[in-house]
Amino acid sequence: MKTIINTVVEEVSHVLTNVNEEEAIQFSNELVKAKRIFVCGEGRSGLMGKAFAMRLMHANYTVFVVGETITPSIQAGDLFVAISGSGETSSIYQLVEKAKKVGANVQLVTVNKDSSIGNIADGVLVVPAATKYRLPSEAPTIQPLGNQFDQSVHLLLDAIIISTLKEVSNEELRNRHANLE
Template sequence: MELNIILNNIKNLENLDEEITFLSNKILNAKRVFIFGVGRSGYIGRCFHIRLLHLNIDSYFLTDAPAFKRGDLLIVISGSGETESVVNVAKKAKEIGEVIGVVCKCGNLKDIKLIKLPVEKNSFLPMGTAFEELALIFFDLVIAKLMRKLNLREEDIIKNHNNLL
């Protein structure tokens, strides 16, 4: 039953084709991609960042990044849209380049372009759990879309997988 709640939540991603195409185009058109989120959302963001590197896309996680400049794209991730550090970063970045938020609720990120993940809140999945699960899979679908757009197959990108650890 609990697994069904998770599956039903993830099924909601089937209506997000437009958002997946939109974000993949923004990534391809950006000079560089920066990603930011804190806590579990941050770690989901880092998972996405690693895969972008496998695709040879110039990507940084914001806490380990050079200066954000004109032409760069920042993707911020916050289920509530209220995480103060994320809101502050988004505000600063908006003065410089393009910012897209991946959220569940608008929160205080109303004045930037948002992609809303349709999460049905259930307390068996505490706090942002359902959002984080959807975000991981949403970003994986963006990766799949980027691979098609770049005409890359798994055997192409596997060459960029970490070979030291």
């Protein structure tokens, strides 16, 4: 078991080490500028998106998860963050088109910068991990499906939030943590 854990940790470390710093900083800057943030993804990417949205809320951002019943309409100037390993998820593509039509800033988190969604996004943050498709250009992995991408996205987006916190204390974050649990 320890060998598997060590391999997974090494894989994710390798992916995160190879994230383009300028892309990560640009993505971080877009978060800081945004008045409202909308996050979407399908499957496990969607779960990573929800984790990201939750931590953004703790950090005092105004954030919504696309598809939830309390999510308002997106408006011009809002930030729309799409998470799609392949960059080809058809339902995400349709949402990106709608967001762009109203004038939202679309940022994609993906493996594939030259994807359908990447080609219409305002910015792309490439996570050089393996997806379920195992394309020749993707990182090697012992893990099934898109595990490596999902794990890397979770850690990367948490790190990006940390980079935006500056003077927010853990106590302030904890005060916004759920207390009905």
